[in-house]
Amino acid sequence: MSKGTVGGGGTTMLRRINVAAVLDAVRRSAPAPLRVAELVERTGLARPTVAQAVDELLDAGWLQQHGPDSADRSLGRPAIRVSLRGRAAPVLGLDVGPHRVTVGVSDLAGRKLSLVRRSGPGWTAQELLGVIGEVINEALSEAEVPAEDIAAVVAASPGIVDEHTGRVQLVPSVPGWSAIDLIKHVRGLLDCPVMLDNDANLAALAIAAARGGTGTLLAVQWGERLGAGIVIDGRLHRGTGAAGEIGFIATDTDDVINPEDSRGPLERAVGSEAIAALGRQAALDNPQSRLAELGGEQLDTADVFAAAAERDPVAQAVVQQVARTFARALAPSVLVLDPTAVVIGGGVARAGAVLLDAISDQLRLLTLNHPKLELSALAEDAVVTGAMRMALDEVWQRKLPTPAMTSTT
């Protein structure tokens, strides 16, 4: 069973290919319904072939039939239109953090059917499993999807995830927490494939999908921790399994990778915790600054960026330092990967243009091709969205037998 053999087969396989071609054409234009004539044009197949495939897909529940469009007042007999029946195989995305559980349900076309968040002040591992179950049920009932319809689940986990076993290294967030228990638990609730992946990877997938899917994307998740996901032409790059761990990049002053400490040098230098600490120090050194006014004793990361946005020179110096450290750490990877865009998400992304411009200025000096530098538009929902996206990809890959075909005319 050497994988990767070029498939061959009889006419039944041909039928499967053509049905898949029709389904794929419908998917591409989702959510707009299509007339059969349009499908004929797009697939290059004959009308009877398409009609037969459509019948079959209608029976199987993958497509749904629409009445004639009342807005489309054209001549002749009105065409029957079909569109993807999203409910045929809805998927579920799961984002579990120590203080927040988010569950999203999406239909086949990628429409969000429901999105339920629940926050709490630190659960134990056991409680967390219970909460997850509740939130899943809530999301399902809000989406009006029975549990047994769910076709795939993807869960997000911090740390480094082994793609196949689902084993996780470096997870500090919840004591006693195990992703394997999570998978088992979810498998008990929903009878379908359950996969697990790194949260930064999933966020990257969501952002890449939102940007159109082509090119190389480096999606940075910047909060207390620092990670990145790499998406190349719509596909996640995993490397050996730990790709994108930018938090462990050495800085000019710190290059210690300690197995005891789950955080790396760059995280220690520019994580949200570190930014707040730099801000506090700067406020102490300059008590009359706007920064000190804004923050007081409990000075926060947000305060630093707020003061910098108000052109406080003390805060701006802090931002400048953070941006410089970050840009110098990231520049080598930008040179090597040469991405189309670098997108920054996570808590620190709320800093906005102040930080982005500072990074952009530094990065411009250190790279050849300057990638677009953007903030993530998806904000905190990026991870769940990416989880749903990956679950969708899984479902589609199972359903469509041929991924692509090079024209040989």
Next chain:
Amino acid sequence: MSKGTVGGGGTTMLRRINVAAVLDAVRRSAPAPLRVAELVERTGLARPTVAQAVDELLDAGWLQQHGPDSADRSLGRPAIRVSLRGRAAPVLGLDVGPHRVTVGVSDLAGRKLSLVRRSGPGWTAQELLGVIGEVINEALSEAEVPAEDIAAVVAASPGIVDEHTGRVQLVPSVPGWSAIDLIKHVRGLLDCPVMLDNDANLAALAIAAARGGTGTLLAVQWGERLGAGIVIDGRLHRGTGAAGEIGFIATDTDDVINPEDSRGPLERAVGSEAIAALGRQAALDNPQSRLAELGGEQLDTADVFAAAAERDPVAQAVVQQVARTFARALAPSVLVLDPTAVVIGGGVARAGAVLLDAISDQLRLLTLNHPKLELSALAEDAVVTGAMRMALDEVWQRKLPTPAMTSTT
């Protein structure tokens, strides 16, 4: 004509698919000839289908028939065996440097038919075109392949290459030299697709193929200049077009990217020129060292590594410094890419274990997953080999309609 449509079609396409499946099966086992029964087993097709496909491929010249194997003394009627007829579509690879032109001809199965090198003490652009023509003809006649049989050509060029237009930026090597002229010239000699790519990319492709094709490879070309190619699961990663330009990574003491200077900070710091300079300085500072003895006035890069291999502490210090600078520059990319292996080729690779071990020690401190660190086994032929490889990929991609197919059983 939106690209990427899932292909569908009639029975003639089915036939094409099955013929391609048979051809692919033969290719996979090349150069070993296969019996029809084996093809039946490997493709999963019925015997008449395979037989018909084999007939067709024999007529078209893609396969050649072998007599029964005299060594295989089994019962029953001896089977006729078929194998890839490499001469069906030979390809040509071209590596053009300022002082050396290398041309290789390969058959479809990847066997080298000929490899011709010619060195000269600096040609003008006009002379170079002439020399290229001569060397191509020499390689063709040595391989006994008529020029009109060549199915694809790939030429290697230093600098950053635009994949489609063939335009090149940053080429300092030969004054008045233009890769566009090269392509025109070759198109005039050989009537087939001519492509151009970065030499580091092509070397990476060759090394990846030699290693088996899966996983992520970072292949460094380390000579006077410094570049790298990235191959992910057998496919080249180009980014926007300038991926792998590690020569421009900033060092601790130098981060200037000057459009005037075609070399980047890391090249200036650890390029072979810089290593020699460091060695000369060290020799001056320590006149009684083995390094000073070996090198004298005209101390070379090779002398530094030779002295270090003989455990000269002065030379070892130089190597240590080079390794440290290199490892610190490369570590971020290793963290982000998380490659299966890092392979070092080019002139400096001749340094051998002395340098490799030093780099390995440094890299181990700065990364999470430690990739295999190796020297390129292909030495100076890596670029031509990669050029032939890419030309082969091009030919196969044109011939095989379906690249892969996910089994849906």
Next chain:
DNA sequence: GTATTTACGAACGCTCGCTATCTATACTGT
């Protein structure tokens, strides 16, 4: 109310691959 336009539906012919059968060839054992 008729003509026109557009789309759906059914019948026919073609190609292709699979199953089953028959023939060809060389080795083995008595």
Next chain:
DNA sequence: ACAGTATAGATAGCGAGCGTTCGTAAATAC
């Protein structure tokens, strides 16, 4: 030396699928 056997190649019939062509249904325009 001859019959037996095992393996491979060649051929005929069957079924499945696609494409082409024709007829029919349903809406709009005059």
